[in-house]
Amino acid sequence: MSLEPRPHQAMREGAEFDTIRALMARWGDLAVDIGDDAAVLAPSPHGTRVVSVDACVEDVHFRRAWISAREVGVRAAVAALSDLAAMGARAEYVLIAFVIPDAWREELSEVADGMGAVIREAGARIVGGNLSQGAVFSITTTVVGCAQRAVSRSGARAGDLVVVTGLLGGPGAAIQAWDAGESPTAWSRGRFAAPAPRWAEGEALALAGASAMIDISDGLAGDARHVAAASGVRLDLDASRVPAGPGIAAAVAMQSGEEYELLACIPEEAYKKLAMDWAAISIGPLTVVGVVRDGADASPTSTASPVAGGFDHFASVEIPR
Ligand SMILES: Nc1ncnc2c1ncn2[C@@H]1O[C@H](COP(=O)(O)OP(=O)(O)OP(=O)(O)O)[C@@H](O)[C@H]1O
Numbered sequence: 066m067s068l069e070p071r072p073h074q075a076m077r078e079g080a081e082f083d084t085i086r087a088l089m090a091r092w093g094d095l096a097v098d099i100g101d102d103a104a105v106l107a108p109s110p111h112g113t114r115v116v117s118v119d120a121c122v123e124d125v126h127f128r129r130a131w132i133s134a135r136e137v138g139v140r141a142a143v144a145a146l147s148d149l150a151a152m153g154a155r156a157e158y159v160l161i162a163f164v165i166p167d168a169w170r171e172e173l174s175e176v177a178d179g180m181g182a183v184i185r186e187a188g189a190r191i192v193g194g195n196l197s198q199g200a201v202f203s204i205t206t207t208v209v210g211c212a213q214r215a216v217s218r219s220g221a222r223a224g225d226l227v228v229v230t231g232l233l234g235g236p237g238a239a240i241q242a243w244d245a246g247e248s249p250t251a252w253s254r255g256r257f258a259a260p261a262p263r264w265a266e267g268e269a270l271a272l273a274g275a276s277a278m279i280d281i282s283d284g285l286a287g288d289a290r291h292v293a294a295a296s297g298v299r300l301d302l303d304a305s306r307v308p309a310g311p312g313i314a315a316a317v318a319m320q321s322g323e324e325y326e327l328l329a330c331i332p333e334e335a336y337k338k339l340a341m342d343w344a345a346i347s348i349g350p351l352t353v354v355g356v357v358r359d360g361a362d363a364s365p366t367s368t369a370s371p372v373a374g375g376f377d378h379f380a381s382v383e384i385p386r
Pocket residue numbers: 119144148282283
């Protein structure tokens with residue numbers, strides 16, 4: 066079997082297929098093998114295949130007044146791709162399903178450009194998708210990647226250090242500002258509107274021997290509890306060590322979701338080696354925020370910060386100020 070993707074196939078006339086052709090024209094060589102019932106993927110020569118899907122829904126994941134149509138596309142692509150980075154994988158293929166109300170028809174090309182830029186930067190190709198008319202705008206993005214060493218949430222062991230990439234709290238602070246009718250700082254707005262998957266960081270953590278990893282989409286406190294639950298351990302987080310962005314309160318950094326930074330557990334010796342090389346891997350910091358202990362659930366050792374929370378689509382959780 067050839068490792069080259071198949072060329073596109075011609076599609077019949079019609080407004081729906083014109084829209085797909087318009088997307089294809091926008092994406093250019095980024096899109097391959099469009100037009101069949103399914104795309105055909107060759108076996109990966111690079112390692113284990115990893116696949117994930119993520120939905121981005123208007124008024125659930127963003128408000129139109131907050132960000133541009135292009136930024137909507139950037140966020141949707143990053144939210145999906147970040148789950149590959151969190152496995153230590155690199156992206157190969159993407160499929161994009163849009164639900165498009167009439168009011169969004171004109172905006173679609175801008176959304177597509179934002180997604181295209183992120184997917185191109187990731188070195189992946191778009192191999193399919195779906196279009197539907199509907200009442201609420203949404204983007205459901207399927208991502209396929211490949212990992213030399215896929216890191217799960219379930220491998221954390223007592224004694225491992227808990228580390229986190231980057232500076233936290235920006236997206237949470239931006240949402241708080243918008244909800245209060247204020248403008249977020251440029252830094253917070255940028256962290257919400259233009260996040261980036263941590264490819265190099267995820268792969269480096271995986272190859273360095275991280276025992277467990279997750280991307281911070283629900284908030285550090287909540288995602289630490291995902292790792293604790295999957296690994297059957299307790300993650301003791303020190304709220305005073307959490308790397309907060311400029312002007313961000315520790316509690317916000319602890320609970321802010323949609324960061325797309327990585328939380329990893331890693332044996333101390335492996336961390337020490339990785340820390341020496343980190344400046345060549347990432348422009349952001351790698352910070353030790355806690356330690357893995359026997360027992361269940363994550364909790365901060367500091368009483369200054371709440372441990373509860375973590376975004377839940379079916380519960381209303383307030384981010385404390
Ligand atoms: N409808 C579903 N059917 C099967 N599995 C699901 C479904 N929804 C979620 N899951 C699985 O449950 C787990 C948790 O899902 P979740 O969406 O919280 O992933 P996540 O990576 O923590 O968050 P994010 O969506 O922000 O990336 C994942 O393994 C996911 O594949």
